[in-house]
Amino acid sequence: MANPQHQAESDIVAKPLRHPWRLFGAVALLLIVGAFVWSLFSAKTIDHTVIVKYLFDPMILQGAVLTVWVTAVSMVVATILATLLAVMKLSENPLLRIIATGYIEFFRGTPLLLQIVFWGYLGIIWPNIVVSVPFTSIVLFNQPTSNVISSLAAGLIALSLNEAAYAAEIVRAGILSVDKGQAEAAKSLGMSGWYTMRKIVLPQAMRVIIPPMGNETISMLKSTSLLQVIAVAELYTVANQISSQNLAQIELLVVAGFWYLVMNTILGFPQRYLERRFGRGFEVGGNSLTRTRKGTLSGGHV
Amino acid sequence: MADTSKRPMVRAENVRKRYGANEVLKGITLNVGQGEVLVLLGPSGSGKSTFLRCINHLETINSGRIYVGDDLIGYREANGQLHEMHPKDIAAQRRSIGMVFQRFNLFPHLTALQNVTEAPIGVAGIPKAQATERAMALLKRVGLEDRAHHYPSQLSGGQQQRVAIARALAMEPSLMLFDEPTSALDPELVGDVLEVMKDLARSGMTMIVVTHEIGFAREVADTVVFMDGGVVVESGAPAQVLDNPQEARTKAFLKSVL
Numbered sequence: 001m002a003n004p005q006h007q008a009e010s011d012i013v014a015k016p017l018r019h020p021w022r023l024f025g026a027v028a029l030l031l032i033v034g035a036f037v038w039s040l041f042s043a044k045t046i047d048h049t050v051i052v053k054y055l056f057d058p059m060i061l062q063g064a065v066l067t068v069w070v071t072a073v074s075m076v077v078a079t080i081l082a083t084l085l086a087v088m089k090l091s092e093n094p095l096l097r098i099i100a101t102g103y104i105e106f107f108r109g110t111p112l113l114l115q116i117v118f119w120g121y122l123g124i125i126w127p128n129i130v131v132s133v134p135f136t137s138i139v140l141f142n143q144p145t146s147n148v149i150s151s152l153a154a155g156l157i158a159l160s161l162n163e164a165a166y167a168a169e170i171v172r173a174g175i176l177s178v179d180k181g182q183a184e185a186a187k188s189l190g191m192s193g194w195y196t197m198r199k200i201v202l203p204q205a206m207r208v209i210i211p212p213m214g215n216e217t218i219s220m221l222k223s224t225s226l227l228q229v230i231a232v233a234e235l236y237t238v239a240n241q242i243s244s245q246n247l248a249q250i251e252l253l254v255v256a257g258f259w260y261l262v263m264n265t266i267l268g269f270p271q272r273y274l275e276r277r278f279g280r281g282f283e284v285g286g287n288s289l290t291r292t293r294k295g296t297l298s299g300g301h302v
Numbered sequence: 303m304a305d306t307s308k309r310p311m312v313r314a315e316n317v318r319k320r321y322g323a324n325e326v327l328k329g330i331t332l333n334v335g336q337g338e339v340l341v342l343l344g345p346s347g348s349g350k351s352t353f354l355r356c357i358n359h360l361e362t363i364n365s366g367r368i369y370v371g372d373d374l375i376g377y378r379e380a381n382g383q384l385h386e387m388h389p390k391d392i393a394a395q396r397r398s399i400g401m402v403f404q405r406f407n408l409f410p411h412l413t414a415l416q417n418v419t420e421a422p423i424g425v426a427g428i429p430k431a432q433a434t435e436r437a438m439a440l441l442k443r444v445g446l447e448d449r450a451h452h453y454p455s456q457l458s459g460g461q462q463q464r465v466a467i468a469r470a471l472a473m474e475p476s477l478m479l480f481d482e483p484t485s486a487l488d489p490e491l492v493g494d495v496l497e498v499m500k501d502l503a504r505s506g507m508t509m510i511v512v513t514h515e516i517g518f519a520r521e522v523a524d525t526v527v528f529m530d531g532g533v534v535v536e537s538g539a540p541a542q543v544l545d546n547p548q549e550a551r552t553k554a555f556l557k558s559v560l
Contacts, residue, residue, distance in 0.1 A: 179407075181403060181405055181407040182407060182409065184360055184403070184407065185401075185403060185407035185408075185409070185466075186409075187360065187393070187396060188358055188360065188396055188399070188400070188401035188470070189396070189397070189420075189421035189425065189469070189470070189473055190393045190394065190396045190397030190421060190425050190426075190473060191393065191421060191424070191425055192389065192390065192393050192425075193389060195424060195425070199420065199424060200409055200420075203411045204409075204410065204411050278411070280411060280453065281410045281411045281412070281413075281453035281454065281455055282410060282411070282455065283455065
């Protein structure tokens with residue numbers, strides 16, 4: 001081991017290893033990207049004033065807000081549903097297992113676009129939603145489907161139900177990643193199965209669940225653009241409507257693309273917060289006695 | 303029995319446990335009196351840990367009966383017919399049985415203090431202030447009051463195991479089960495944990511301890527049971543079993559561990 005006295009006498013002074021190829025690579029990359037951007041901006045076919053004009057257009061901004069809102073609602077609903085499905089799939093009850101497995105297979109096995117169109121066209125299959133008491137003529141509820149489920153509601157349902165199927169497998173993987181001894185210790189203290197899941201297993205599973213769920217959220221934000229097919233006025237739909245009038249398709253794609261990129265970049269921050277929140281007690285170098293910023297380690301061995 | 307302080311706390315009657323065709327417990331019968339410390343010795347695979355886990359129904363048994371206090375563990379008996387218990391009732395039975403694991407199994411996302419208060423607050427419904435006060439007293443008892451706000455990853459193995467003991471004691475159990483509590487510890491950390499267990503034994507806790515610490519058995523145990531191949535080979539006072547074993551298998555085992 002290092003001799004502390006010797007270390008105190010003189011710190012190591014050495015010339016850093018040079019990496020000439022890194023510099024070369026960086027310059028080459030800059031040139032290639034620069035050339036591409038230049039050719040894009042100098043293209044006569046693209047009218048840059050249109051891009052600038054629509055970048056902060058109120059309709060575009062409203063579309064972006066709706067996109068964020070749809071993403072948030074769908075992810076929250078999907079996460080709750082996914083947790084339920086994951087617990088069901090791991091349950092001892094065979095009926096619950098079959099329901100969860102069937103659900104996941106069905107919603108993963110058909111295209112999202114198809115599901116969105118299905119929910120959007122629900123009114124064609126069932127023009128009215130009727131709730132009545134069987135074997136009597138009592139009708140509790142009778143409304144045209146299009147009144148009950150707007151195209152926005154159809155979009156939310158489609159995205160939530162589809163996402164729940166993927167997220168369920170992520171949550172299940174998270175639960176399985178928690179050591180079985182944890183549930184045994186909880187049981188031995190008299191905790192019920194549901195309490196153990198809520199207070200002991202899921203908080204630990206979160207560490208494994210959050211990174212892929214960040215991925216899913218990014219994917220969801222982009223999938224909302226598919227709602228264009230059922231005319232939900234989110235970012236892509238709005239951009240598309242504008243360009244169908246002024247015929248500046250590429251310009252409005254650039255506008256929409258810019259906002260998708262901005263929103264996804266911002267999404268990284270809450271993810272980092274959550275990762276730190278649920279990483280408590282799991283820090284690398286667990287002997288550090290005080291919680292410190294990433295990169296610095298303080299405290300010593302116990 | 304004349305001595306009422308020694309009325310059986312645990313009664314195991316002809317307990318059998320199979321995994322498929324592999325029978326790991328082949329009819330275990332033993333009693334543990336109130337306030338008694340019973341040490342289970344035996345080679346690995348002898349079924350001693352499995353037996354311990356049957357007592358709080360972490361494993362279900364295939365035949366026989368286990369009683370803790372007056373409760374039949376895991377089942378309800380009515381008119382000579384056994385009925386499986388509802389998980390809620392099994393959980394209630396487990397509250398009076400504390401268990402300490404070889405791998406500690408502390409909850410890594412909770413501090414030492416939260417590990418100790420989680421079950422009293424969430425399961426027993428004790429107010430937080432009162433639970434915290436009691437937890438601090440228990441942490442003090444195991445010598446770790448200054449580590450209350452540390453996460454398990456910031457504690458040594460020995461410290462983690464002492465927190466685990468405090469956690470089990472927080473539910474005020476009438477019986478404590480120890481499943482090789484010092485086997486995963488560095489040798490220099492074993493002493494502190496054994497000290498806490500000795501203190502607990504002196505305070506009159508009924509304990510069943512699976513261990514390879516012969517010294518602990520000699521000093522603390524009222525009864526030593528030697529198991530091998532799923533049966534009780536020999537049992538009795540420590541002096542009798544450890545110093546004057548009658549069975550060849552006991553002799554061979556003691557020779558190998560001493």
